[in-house]
Amino acid sequence: xxxxxxxxxxxxxxxxxxxxxxxxxxxxxxxxxxxxxxxxxxxxxxxxxxxxxxxxxxxxxxxxxxxxxxxxxxxxxxxxxxxxxxxxxxxxxxxxxxxxxxxxxxxxxxxxxxxxxxxxxxxxxxxxxxxxxxxxxxxxxxxxxxxxxxxxxxxxxxxxxxxxxxxxxxxxxxxxxxxxxxxxxxxxxxxxxxxxxxxxxxxxxxxxxxxxxxxxxxxxxxxxxxxxxxxxxxxxxxxxxxxxxxxxxxxxxxxxxxxxxxxxxxxxxxxxxxxxxxxxxxxxxxxxxxxxxxxxxxxxxxxxxxxxxxxxxxxxxxxxxxxxxxxxxxxxxxxxxxxxxxxxxxxxxxxxxxxxxxxxxxxxxxxxxxxxxxxxxxxxxxxxxxxxxxxxx
Numbered sequence: 001x002x003x004x005x006x007x008x009x010x011x012x013x014x015x016x017x018x019x020x021x022x023x024x025x026x027x028x029x030x031x032x033x034x035x036x037x038x039x040x041x042x043x044x045x046x047x048x049x050x051x052x053x054x055x056x057x058x059x060x061x062x063x064x065x066x067x068x069x070x071x072x073x074x075x076x077x078x079x080x081x082x083x084x085x086x087x088x089x090x091x092x093x094x095x096x097x098x099x100x101x102x103x104x105x106x107x108x109x110x111x112x113x114x115x116x117x118x119x120x121x122x123x124x125x126x127x128x129x130x131x132x133x134x135x136x137x138x139x140x141x142x143x144x145x146x147x148x149x150x151x152x153x154x155x156x157x158x159x160x161x162x163x164x165x166x167x168x169x170x171x172x173x174x175x176x177x178x179x180x181x182x183x184x185x186x187x188x189x190x191x192x193x194x195x196x197x198x199x200x201x202x203x204x205x206x207x208x209x210x211x212x213x214x215x216x217x218x219x220x221x222x223x224x225x226x227x228x229x230x231x232x233x234x235x236x237x238x239x240x241x242x243x244x245x246x247x248x249x250x251x252x253x254x255x256x257x258x259x260x261x262x263x264x265x266x267x268x269x270x271x272x273x274x275x276x277x278x279x280x281x282x283x284x285x286x287x288x289x290x291x292x293x294x295x296x297x298x299x300x301x302x303x304x305x306x307x308x309x310x311x312x313x314x315x316x317x318x319x320x321x322x323x324x325x326x327x328x329x330x331x332x333x334x335x336x337x338x339x340x341x342x343x344x345x346x347x348x349x350x351x352x353x354x355x356x357x358x359x360x361x362x363x364x365x366x367x368x369x370x371x372x373x374x375x376x377x378x379x380x381x382x383x384x385x386x387x388x389x390x391x392x393x
């Protein structure tokens with residue numbers, strides 16, 4: 001029996017996915033295939049294994065003996081609480097460091113029966129990091145990678161870790177709901193970041209604006225038309241959303257470790273919305289079940305609703321379709337000609353200062369809720385169906 005996880009993977013976490021690898025059954029997995037690049041976190045390295053599987057200090061290339069390879073695989077098994085054996089690990093693409101420098105090519109297999117003595121073996125932590133990010137990406141099991149920031153007593157801001165990856169941004173002309181401004185469809189690579197699990201709520205807005213440590217002269221007012229602590233804040237301009245992010249940076253400057261709160265780029269927003277999918281909506285192509293996933297003109301009674309009531313996407317992000325529009329950092333461009341492919345915000349257009357809005361809203365049609373739909377408005381817009389969510393990187 002073989003188990004194949006498509007995308008980045010590593011061993012230690014995969015062995016814990018009992019339903020997928022057959023732990024404790026009569027048919028345990030005999031082969032684990034890894035399809036995708038193996039990337040190390042920044043600062044980690046691949047080192048030389050000696051015959052007793054210890055790390056040498058002076059090499060970036062692994063050259064274990066046959067015994068070292070056997071011990072490496074055997075040690076993975078010993079760490080399990082249940083009887084299980086992984087006999088073979090296949091990696092079909094290259095091993096890379098966190099900064100993108102290619103180290104070496106994985107050989108065809110890592111197994112006790114391998115004849116050759118030359119094989120690249122990553123550190124155990126690198127393997128764990130690799131599998132963890134991919135299992136999260138494809139929703140194979142829940143990884144609790146949610147970071148919580150306490151805004152005030154009883155008020156918190158939850159951020160979900162969004163793994164690095166690549167995706168096709170935009171839509172094809174064959175989609176009869178699509179627009180020319182969603183083309184050309186193009187490949188974009190996005191670095192990891194953290195994203196608000198929900199749109200910013202009115203309670204969160206007031207907690208940040210009312211913090212006396214920030215020395216804010218203005219009254220911590222609630223601009224929203226529809227009032228409620230757990231309703232998304234709305235009637236917030238692009239400039240005010242940016243200011244909210246800056247005040248978060250002031251409040252948490254001691255614990256961000258070089259990161260900053262900000263608005264998402266348009267590419268980051270669509271990448272996070274899709275969560276590894278390629279369909280019209282993050283659950284599929286059909287409108288018939290949209291009401292289970294979004295507040296839109298067909299079910300909202302033309303008002304906003306508390307965040308988190310609809311089914312989230314694969315990355316546990318809620319309200320990415322409908323409820324309120326969400327501001328992005330980018331300047332509006334009429335199509336994707338010459339758009340960035342690195343996930344960064346597309347900031348300059350001499351012809352206008354309009355900014356991007358994504359998600360659709362409670363008064364919009366299903367067409368606006370599509371992952372690829374692009375809205376735009378003046379950055380000074382304050383509308384009762386326009387809010388935002390934050391990212392951190």
